[in-house]
Amino acid sequence: MNVTVIGLGYAGLPLTVKLCLLGHNVTGVDKDKKKIDKFQNNVLPFAQDEPYLMELFKKAILSKRISFSLKFDSVSTSDLVFINVDTPLKGNKPDNSSLFSATQNCSKFLKKGTIVVIESTVAPKTCDNLLIPILEKDSNLKINKDFFLAHVPERIRPNHIFKQLTKLNRVIGVSSIKIKPILTKIYSGITTGDLDFTSLAAAEVAKTVENTYRDVNIAFANEVAMACEELGVDIWQIRRLINKIPVYNLHEPGAGVGGHCIPKDPWLLASSVIKQSLKITRTARAINDSMPKHVLELAEKSLAIIGRKIKNTNLVILGYSYIGNSDDSRNSPTKDLVKRLKMKKAIFKIHDPYVSPYDQTNLERVITGADCLILMVAHDYYKKLKLKDIASKMNIKIIVDGRNFFDKKQAQKNGFIYKGVGNV
Amino acid sequence: MNVTVIGLGYAGLPLTVKLCLLGHNVTGVDKDKKKIDKFQNNVLPFAQDEPYLMELFKKAILSKRISFSLKFDSVSTSDLVFINVDTPLKGNKPDNSSLFSATQNCSKFLKKGTIVVIESTVAPKTCDNLLIPILEKDSNLKINKDFFLAHVPERIRPNHIFKQLTKLNRVIGVSSIKIKPILTKIYSGITTGDLDFTSLAAAEVAKTVENTYRDVNIAFANEVAMACEELGVDIWQIRRLINKIPVYNLHEPGAGVGGHCIPKDPWLLASSVIKQSLKITRTARAINDSMPKHVLELAEKSLAIIGRKIKNTNLVILGYSYIGNSDDSRNSPTKDLVKRLKMKKAIFKIHDPYVSPYDQTNLERVITGADCLILMVAHDYYKKLKLKDIASKMNIKIIVDGRNFFDKKQAQKNGFIYKGVGNV
Numbered sequence: 001m002n003v004t005v006i007g008l009g010y011a012g013l014p015l016t017v018k019l020c021l022l023g024h025n026v027t028g029v030d031k032d033k034k035k036i037d038k039f040q041n042n043v044l045p046f047a048q049d050e051p052y053l054m055e056l057f058k059k060a061i062l063s064k065r066i067s068f069s070l071k072f073d074s075v076s077t078s079d080l081v082f083i084n085v086d087t088p089l090k091g092n093k094p095d096n097s098s099l100f101s102a103t104q105n106c107s108k109f110l111k112k113g114t115i116v117v118i119e120s121t122v123a124p125k126t127c128d129n130l131l132i133p134i135l136e137k138d139s140n141l142k143i144n145k146d147f148f149l150a151h152v153p154e155r156i157r158p159n160h161i162f163k164q165l166t167k168l169n170r171v172i173g174v175s176s177i178k179i180k181p182i183l184t185k186i187y188s189g190i191t192t193g194d195l196d197f198t199s200l201a202a203a204e205v206a207k208t209v210e211n212t213y214r215d216v217n218i219a220f221a222n223e224v225a226m227a228c229e230e231l232g233v234d235i236w237q238i239r240r241l242i243n244k245i246p247v248y249n250l251h252e253p254g255a256g257v258g259g260h261c262i263p264k265d266p267w268l269l270a271s272s273v274i275k276q277s278l279k280i281t282r283t284a285r286a287i288n289d290s291m292p293k294h295v296l297e298l299a300e301k302s303l304a305i306i307g308r309k310i311k312n313t314n315l316v317i318l319g320y321s322y323i324g325n326s327d328d329s330r331n332s333p334t335k336d337l338v339k340r341l342k343m344k345k346a347i348f349k350i351h352d353p354y355v356s357p358y359d360q361t362n363l364e365r366v367i368t369g370a371d372c373l374i375l376m377v378a379h380d381y382y383k384k385l386k387l388k389d390i391a392s393k394m395n396i397k398i399i400v401d402g403r404n405f406f407d408k409k410q411a412q413k414n415g416f417i418y419k420g421v422g423n424v
Numbered sequence: 425m426n427v428t429v430i431g432l433g434y435a436g437l438p439l440t441v442k443l444c445l446l447g448h449n450v451t452g453v454d455k456d457k458k459k460i461d462k463f464q465n466n467v468l469p470f471a472q473d474e475p476y477l478m479e480l481f482k483k484a485i486l487s488k489r490i491s492f493s494l495k496f497d498s499v500s501t502s503d504l505v506f507i508n509v510d511t512p513l514k515g516n517k518p519d520n521s522s523l524f525s526a527t528q529n530c531s532k533f534l535k536k537g538t539i540v541v542i543e544s545t546v547a548p549k550t551c552d553n554l555l556i557p558i559l560e561k562d563s564n565l566k567i568n569k570d571f572f573l574a575h576v577p578e579r580i581r582p583n584h585i586f587k588q589l590t591k592l593n594r595v596i597g598v599s600s601i602k603i604k605p606i607l608t609k610i611y612s613g614i615t616t617g618d619l620d621f622t623s624l625a626a627a628e629v630a631k632t633v634e635n636t637y638r639d640v641n642i643a644f645a646n647e648v649a650m651a652c653e654e655l656g657v658d659i660w661q662i663r664r665l666i667n668k669i670p671v672y673n674l675h676e677p678g679a680g681v682g683g684h685c686i687p688k689d690p691w692l693l694a695s696s697v698i699k700q701s702l703k704i705t706r707t708a709r710a711i712n713d714s715m716p717k718h719v720l721e722l723a724e725k726s727l728a729i730i731g732r733k734i735k736n737t738n739l740v741i742l743g744y745s746y747i748g749n750s751d752d753s754r755n756s757p758t759k760d761l762v763k764r765l766k767m768k769k770a771i772f773k774i775h776d777p778y779v780s781p782y783d784q785t786n787l788e789r790v791i792t793g794a795d796c797l798i799l800m801v802a803h804d805y806y807k808k809l810k811l812k813d814i815a816s817k818m819n820i821k822i823i824v825d826g827r828n829f830f831d832k833k834q835a836q837k838n839g840f841i842y843k844g845v846g847n848v
Contacts, residue, residue: 199657
C-alpha cells in the first residue's frame with residue numbers, strides 16, 4: 001500500500017520505518033526542514049540511543065520504499081495517511097495548530113477511499129467535532145462515504161520505542177466499522193498486541209484517561225511523600241509495604257513529571273468537559289508541577305541546617321531529560337528547577353549524559369568544590385558515582401535526591417546531609 | 425498465653441476466636457452489655473452470614489478457653505492485650521474517645537512485661553504521641569522497660585473475614601525490636617501471610633495510606649465516570665481498555681464509598697499533618713461523598729425525560745449495606761441517598777436481603793407499580809431479577825444503576841430508560 005505519515009517525531013518516525021519494513025511505500029512528511037534534510041541524508045536527528053531505531057532506519061533507507069518530504073502531495077496517492085504531529089498545550093488548553101494544519105494540508109490532497117489515522121493524542125471529541133469537518137470541507141468528500149477516519153492513539157514512551165510499537169495493545173477508534181478489516185491487517189503487522197476496536201470518542205477518552213490515571217497516581221504518591229517528610233517516615237518503605245498486596249500500586253514519588261504525554265493529556269481530558277471540573281485531575285497537575293519547587297525547598301532546608309542560603313551556593317544538578325536513560329527533555333522538571341534557581345540567583349551547573357550541551361559538562365570537575373548535589377533524573381549513568389568519592393570532592397556535603405537514587409543511610413554514613421523526596 | 429482482646433467487632437471478635445483456637449486463654453472485653461450477654465449465651469450478634477465464623481465461634485466456646493467480660497481485670501494477668509475498638513470520626517477529625525477509654529482502662533491493670541497491641545486503625549503518630557503517654561501515666565510503668573507497644577493495623581473487610589485474617593500479610597509496628605520474636609510467634613499462628621516489622625509511625629502511615637489510595641482511586645474513577653456521562657462514552661468500556669495493561673488499575677466507579685475504613689482513614693491521615701493539606705485526599709473524599717447525590721441526579725434526569733419530577737414518584741432502592749453480600753451498613757451510601765430523598769419528599773421503599781428491617785420488604789410487591797428502580801448495592805441476590813419480569817411489573821420503566829449491575833442494552837431492549845454511573 002501507499003502510505004503517508006505526517007509528523008516525524010518519537011512516534012511518527014518509528015512508525016514510518018516499521019511501515020516501510022512491512023513492505024509498504026511510505027512517505028514521511030514533516031514541516032521541519034532541518035529534520036527532513038537529515039532524514040534525506042540518512043541521519044537520525046534524535047533518539048540516537050534508542051535500541052534498534054538506527055539499525056532499522058538504515059534498513060528502511062536501503063529498501064528504497066521510504067522517502068521524506070516537506071510537502072503533502074503523496075497524500076493524493078495514499079491509501080492510508082497517518083497523522084502523528086505534536087499536540088501541545090497553550091496554557092492549559094489544547095494547542096491544535098499543528099494538528100489542524102496537518103489535517104487541512106492532508107484534506108487538500110485527500111482522494112476517495114483513503115483512511116486518515118490520527119495517532120496524535122487529542123482531547124475527547126476532537127475527531128468528531130473538529131477533524132471530520134476540516135477533512136470534509138477542503139476535500140469536498142464525505143466521511144464514511146468517500147473517506148474514513150480512525151483514531152489510534154500512540155502509546156510510545158522513550159526507551160525501547162520499537163519494543164513498545166511492536167508489542168503493545170492498540171485501541172482503534174473508527175468512524176465506521178467498514179474499515180476494521182484493513183486496519184486489522186495494518187496494525188497486526190505493526191504490533192503483536194491486541195487490537196481493540198471502538199468509537200473515535202472512546203479511543204480519545206481511553207488514551208487521555210490512561211495518562212491522567214498515571215498523573216493522578218504519581219501526584220498522590222507525591223502528596224503522601226510530602227506527608228511522610230512531615231511525619232518522619234520513609235515513603236519508600238511505606239510503598240514497599242503497601243504494594244506487597246498486588247491490588248495496590250502506589251506510584252513512585254519524585255522531582256516532577258515531564259515528557260510529551262503525562263503533563264499534557266490530563267489537560268486535554270479536562271478541556272473536553274464543561275459540566276465536570278475534574279478536580280482530582282487538576283489538583284494532581286498542580287502537585288506534580290510543584291515538585292521542582294519542593295526539591296528546591298529541600299535544598300534550602302538542607303543548607304539551613306548549616307546556616308547557609310541558596311544564594312552563592314555552588315549547586316550541581318544531575319539530569320536534564322524528563323526520564324532516566326533518555327535524551328527527551330520535553331517538559332522536563334529540571335527546566336522548572338533551573339528557572340527557580342535563576343530567580344534565587346543561585347550558582348549552578350547542569351550535567352546530563354544524554355542532553356546537549358550538558359553532556360559536555362565534566363562531571364568530576366563540577367562536583368569538585370560543589371556545595372550541594374541535586375539529583376533530578378535517575379540515569380543509570382550516575383550509578384558509577386560512589387558516595388565516598390563524591391564526599392571527598394565536595395566542599396559542603398549535601399545531597400538532595402529527587403529520585404530515591406542514593407541510599408540515605410549510606411549517604412549519612414559518608415557525612416552527607418541527605419534529603420530525598422518523601423525521605424528526609 | 426493469657427490474652428485480652430478489647431473491642432469485639434468485625435475485627436476483634438474473629439481475632440478472639442482465632443487466638444482461642446490457637447490454644448491461648450482469651451478474654452474478650454466490650455463495653456456493650458447486650459453484645460457481651462449474647463456472646464455469653466453463645467450467640468453471634470452480627471456477621472452471622474460470614475463463612476466459618478459461627479462454626480469457629482462455637483468451637484472456641486466448647487474449648488472453654490474463651491470468656492467474655494464488660495470489665496478489664498483480665499488485663500492484669502494478660503501477656504498480650506489487643507485493642508480493637510472503633511476509631512470513628514467526629515466531623516473530619518479522629519474521635520479517639522473509645523480508643524483512649526480502652527487504653528486508659530487497660531493501663532490501670534497493666535502488669536510488667538505485657539505487650540499492648542493496637543489493631544485499631546489510628547491517625548499517624550497516635551501511638552507515639554497519645555497512647556504511650558496514657559499507658560505510662562496510669563500504670564506507672566515505663567515503655568520498653570516495663571511494657572511494650574505494637575501497632576498491627578487490622579486489614580479485615582466484610583465477606584470472608586476469616587480468610588483475610590488467616591492469609592493476609594501484616595505490618596507490625598513495634599516500640600522496641602525486643603518484642604519481634606513473641607509477635608512473630610503470635611501472628612505467624614494467626615496468618616500465613618508475611619509479617620513486616622517496622623516503627624509504630626510507619627505502620628500507622630502504611631495502613632491509612634493504603635485505604636487512602638483506594639479512596640483516591642475510586643474517586644478518580646468516579647470523576648472520569650461523570651466526564652464519560654458528559655462525553656457520551658461508557659466508562660466500563662474505557663476501564664476494560666485501560667486495565668488490559670497490567671500497570672493500570674482504574675478502579676470501579678459507583679454510587680459511593682462506605683464501610684468503617686475507606687471513608688474514614690483518609691481523614692485520619694489528613695489529621696496527622698499540618699504543613700501538608702493533602703489536597704487530592706480531601707478532594708477524593710468530597711467526590712466519593714457526593715456520589716449518592718449524583719445517583720439522585722441521574723434519577724431526576726431519567727424522570728425529566730418523561731416530564732416527571734422526583735416528588736410523588738414511587739422509587740425502589742435496592743441495597744442498604746455498604747458493600748455487596750454483606751450486612752455491614754456502616755457509612756452506607758444508601759443512608760445519604762435516603763436523607764436526600766426525604767428532603768425531596770420522594771416516596772421510596774428500601775430492600776436489602778441482609779439488612780434488617782429491609783430484608784422484610786417484599787421485593788416483588790414493591791417493584792410492582794414502581795416508577796424508578798435505583799440499584800445501590802450489587803448483592804448477588806439481585807441477579808435473580810430478570811429485566812423482562814421487572815419491566816412487566818413496573819409502572820414507569822426507569823433503572824438508575826449505581827453499580828453497573830444491569831446490562832444497559834438489555835435494559836433498553838426491555839423498554840427501560842437506563843442511566844448508570846458513567847454510562848448514561
